[in-house]
Amino acid sequence: xxxxxxxxxxxxxxxxxxxxxxxxxxxxxxxxxxxxxxxxxxxxxxxxxxxxxxxxxxxxxxxxxxxxxxxxxxxxxxxxxxxxxxxxxxxxxxxxxxxxxxxxxxxxxxxxxxxxxxxxxxxxxxxxxxxxxxxxxxxxxxxxxxxxxxxxxxxxxxxxxxxxxxxxxxxxxxxxxxxxxxxxxxxxxxxxxxxxxxxxxxxxxxxxxxxxxxxxxxxxxxxxxxxxxxxxxxxxxxxxxxxxxxxxxxxxxxxxxxxxxxxxxxxxxxxxxxxxxxxxxxxxxxxxxxxxxxxxxxxxxxxxxxxxxxxxxxxxxxxxxxxxxxxxxxxxxxxxxxxxxxxxxxxxxxxxxxxxxxxxxxxxxxxxxxxxxxxxxxxxxxxxxxxxxxxxxxxxxxxxxxxxxxxxxxxxxxxxxxxxxxxxxxxxxxxxxxxxxxxxxxxxxxxxxxxxxxxxxxxxxxxxxxxxxxxxxxxxxxxxxxxxxxxxxxxxxxxxxxxxxxxxxxxxxxxxxxxxxxxxxxxxxxxxxxxxxxxxxxxxxxxxxxxxxxxxxxxxxxxxxxxxxxxxxxxxxxxxxxxxxxxxxxxxxxxxxxxxxxxxxxxxxxxxxxxxxxxxxxxxxxxxxxxxxxxxxxxxxxxxxxxxxxxxxxxxxxxxxxxxxxxxxxxxxxxxxxxxxxxxxxxxxxxxxxxxxxxxxx
Numbered sequence: 001x002x003x004x005x006x007x008x009x010x011x012x013x014x015x016x017x018x019x020x021x022x023x024x025x026x027x028x029x030x031x032x033x034x035x036x037x038x039x040x041x042x043x044x045x046x047x048x049x050x051x052x053x054x055x056x057x058x059x060x061x062x063x064x065x066x067x068x069x070x071x072x073x074x075x076x077x078x079x080x081x082x083x084x085x086x087x088x089x090x091x092x093x094x095x096x097x098x099x100x101x102x103x104x105x106x107x108x109x110x111x112x113x114x115x116x117x118x119x120x121x122x123x124x125x126x127x128x129x130x131x132x133x134x135x136x137x138x139x140x141x142x143x144x145x146x147x148x149x150x151x152x153x154x155x156x157x158x159x160x161x162x163x164x165x166x167x168x169x170x171x172x173x174x175x176x177x178x179x180x181x182x183x184x185x186x187x188x189x190x191x192x193x194x195x196x197x198x199x200x201x202x203x204x205x206x207x208x209x210x211x212x213x214x215x216x217x218x219x220x221x222x223x224x225x226x227x228x229x230x231x232x233x234x235x236x237x238x239x240x241x242x243x244x245x246x247x248x249x250x251x252x253x254x255x256x257x258x259x260x261x262x263x264x265x266x267x268x269x270x271x272x273x274x275x276x277x278x279x280x281x282x283x284x285x286x287x288x289x290x291x292x293x294x295x296x297x298x299x300x301x302x303x304x305x306x307x308x309x310x311x312x313x314x315x316x317x318x319x320x321x322x323x324x325x326x327x328x329x330x331x332x333x334x335x336x337x338x339x340x341x342x343x344x345x346x347x348x349x350x351x352x353x354x355x356x357x358x359x360x361x362x363x364x365x366x367x368x369x370x371x372x373x374x375x376x377x378x379x380x381x382x383x384x385x386x387x388x389x390x391x392x393x394x395x396x397x398x399x400x401x402x403x404x405x406x407x408x409x410x411x412x413x414x415x416x417x418x419x420x421x422x423x424x425x426x427x428x429x430x431x432x433x434x435x436x437x438x439x440x441x442x443x444x445x446x447x448x449x450x451x452x453x454x455x456x457x458x459x460x461x462x463x464x465x466x467x468x469x470x471x472x473x474x475x476x477x478x479x480x481x482x483x484x485x486x487x488x489x490x491x492x493x494x495x496x497x498x499x500x501x502x503x504x505x506x507x508x509x510x511x512x513x514x515x516x517x518x519x520x521x522x523x524x525x526x527x528x529x530x531x532x533x534x535x536x537x538x539x540x541x542x543x544x545x546x547x548x549x550x551x552x553x554x555x556x557x558x559x560x561x562x563x564x565x566x567x568x569x570x571x572x573x574x575x576x577x578x579x580x581x582x583x584x585x586x587x588x589x590x591x592x593x594x595x596x597x598x599x600x601x602x603x604x605x606x607x608x609x610x611x612x613x614x615x616x617x618x619x620x621x622x623x624x625x626x627x628x629x630x631x632x633x634x635x636x637x638x639x640x641x642x643x644x645x646x647x648x649x650x651x652x653x654x655x656x657x658x659x660x661x662x663x664x665x666x667x668x669x670x671x672x673x674x675x676x677x678x679x680x681x682x683x684x685x686x687x688x689x690x691x692x693x694x695x696x697x698x
Contacts, residue, residue, distance in 0.1 A: 011381035030054060034061040034063040035060045035061055036063060039066065041065075043069075045067045073086075076407050077414030083417040085378045099361055108289075109169055109291070111134055111244070113244045113284065115135060115245075116247045118141055120148060120204070121248050129281060133284065138160075140249055158184065168261050172263070174240050174241075179235045181230055181231045182207060182219075186228035192222040197218060199214055246284060247263065249267065262287060295361075297360055299337060310331050313579075323341050323342060325337055345426040349429065349527075350461060351465065353600035354602070355527030355528050358527065368524075388420055388422060389420065392451060402497060403504075413505055416509075428454065428462060432531065434530075437523050441519050442518035445512050448466075469482070472552070475547060476546065477545075478514060478542070478543065515538060521534075548621070552618040557601060558600075559599055559616055559619050564611075564614075570633060582598035582599035590637055595630075596630075641675045642684065647677035657671070
């Protein structure tokens with residue numbers, strides 16, 4: 001499409017020069033620009049490699065170069081004529097600085113590779129890798145559908161049972177029990193035992209199948225010289241460290257949706273034609289050396305709602321993590337996140353109700369600046385009813401670009417002009433706080449394009465969070481559907497892209513209501529602060545009269561508590577358990593107070609309460625009472641029968657007296673002491689004349 005240079009320049013506050021062949025006949029203009037010292041933005045990603053080479057060859061090149069794709073996302077669309085506001089938004093966002101650096105996680109690999117699987121298949125894979133990596137094979141029999149194992153001992157071979165693999169790139173640990181009567185280190189592979197065994201209990205992996213063996217020990221008799229077979233050898237627990245693992249076993253040792261770095265599983269191995277073998281081999285060969293990745297998360301234990309007093313409340317992050325990186329440490333009142341296992345999906349930060357876990361690269365505040373820039377520039381350039389399309393940098397990006405190419409070929413309409421694509425490291429890293437902020441900042445709809453990269457738990461988590469966000473907006477009176485979870489096709493065939501195209505067109509065409517005035521607040525790094533600002537703005541510009549409350553689902557991070565006053569004794573154990581200071585006591589009198597704005601619905605108060613008197617009530621209260629402390633329960637204080645000083649609650653003392661009324665140790669004077677404060681109880685014990693004291697015993 002013909003770019004409207006003048007209108008784009010006005011929206012971006014700069015003079016723009018249109019180039020149609022910058023990577024070819026106009027390359028001189030690019031070289032001159034990168035010598036200027038100013039930031040250079042190339043609005044095409046097709047020739048990134050060529051531009052990088054030109055930059056290296058240009059004398060005096062000092063300008064940083066950035067790239068943004070406006071072709072497949074805007075220009076290649078049937079709505080191209082009206083896509084200028086979207087293109088202006090993409091250009092403005094591309095000018096933003098890179099995320100601030102964060103701490104990194106380091107991996108060190110020397111190339112020690114473990115291949116697990118049938119010996120004949122493992123040797124086939126080893127042949128592709130042994131020139132670069134130091135290979136060890138854990139033999140699991142032979143498959144029989146591959147060439148027989150080599151007679152020559154080319155690689156160390158181990159075997160056994162009860163395999164357990166833990167760790168990550170550069171730090172894998174394999175544990176197993178050595179139970180095979182044949183010592184593979186002593187075995188000369190003469191095959192005499194294979195020939196001598198009448199039950200065919202020994203195959204060419206030189207392991208004895210105990211289910212077939214009849215204990216006649218013919219194999220022992222023919223192995224006297226080597227002495228490799230000993231059925232009396234005691235089982236031995238062994239372990240060994242590796243840097244990399246290629247798992248060809250029928251049942252992978254690690255079944256997590258997001259396995260650790262350095263682990264590759266290819267179940268159903270069929271030789272060199274196995275799907276996925278070539279990419280795995282290429283990656284394995286490159287994983288030697290020292291590597292770094294960002295530490296994607298930040299954790300504040302102080303506001304974590306996972307555990308108090310060894311009682312578990314919120315378990316959302318542990319349940320949703322697909323990499324097994326998060327574990328419970330309830331005795332320490334916290335969770336533990338292993339940065340080496342973390343893959344940076346951010347799903348834990350999305351479902352965390354308190355913001356104890358936050359996404360660090362990029363930070364929420366940096367994502368907020370990007371959203372604000374996109375939406376403000378889009379509106380300034382004349383755009384209306386903006387939608388955001390979040391997608392991953394991998395398959396999601398490829399899907400969006402494929403849709404643009406299909407539109408250019410007339411096979412689809414392409415990404416709608418009102419829909420602004422934004423790539424994320426992972427689609428699960430953005431949640432309720434940023435979605436609602438986007439609507440407050442001017443977006444009418446938010447769509448998340450998910451692919452088969454996402455674990456099922458992520459889809460369930462995103463869907464639950466979207467239901468909460470949609471319920472909030474619907475309750476505030478904003479019509480339409482604002483949040484959409486869109487499944488990308490597994491293939492990029494014309495038919496699959498046509499179905500995706502129809503879904504995106506339907507979303508953009510349906511429309512949804514938003515606030516009449518776009519918000520101006522800056523997204524904070526603290527999740528609850530951002531949610532409060534977004535909700536306050538949406539409330540202040542709601543199109544209709546506000547109800548008192550909005551009922552929400554159990555996934556809600558907002559809500560109230562119901563206290564059974566007949567059961568509650570005001571022991572206040574819930575107050576000490578609350579991580580968000582939503583529950584409070586009154587130092588002046590027996591009261592249980594509650595600030596609803598602070599409540600995150602973690603459930604710690606429910607699990608802590610000894611009387612089972614508390615029930616969660618997920619909702620969003622819209623009255624000023626939401627931010628004020630209110631009394632949930634109160635009772636009369638109980639006064640000491642000796643000095644009249646209050647020392648407990650009437651209900652608590654009455655409950656204690658009722659439970660101990662029939663106990664032989666608490667009769668008469670002993671029962672009266674239960675009604676005294678601590679000081680008077682001691683005085684009464686030492687001043688009583690009718691009781692035997694321990695000092696009287698001789």
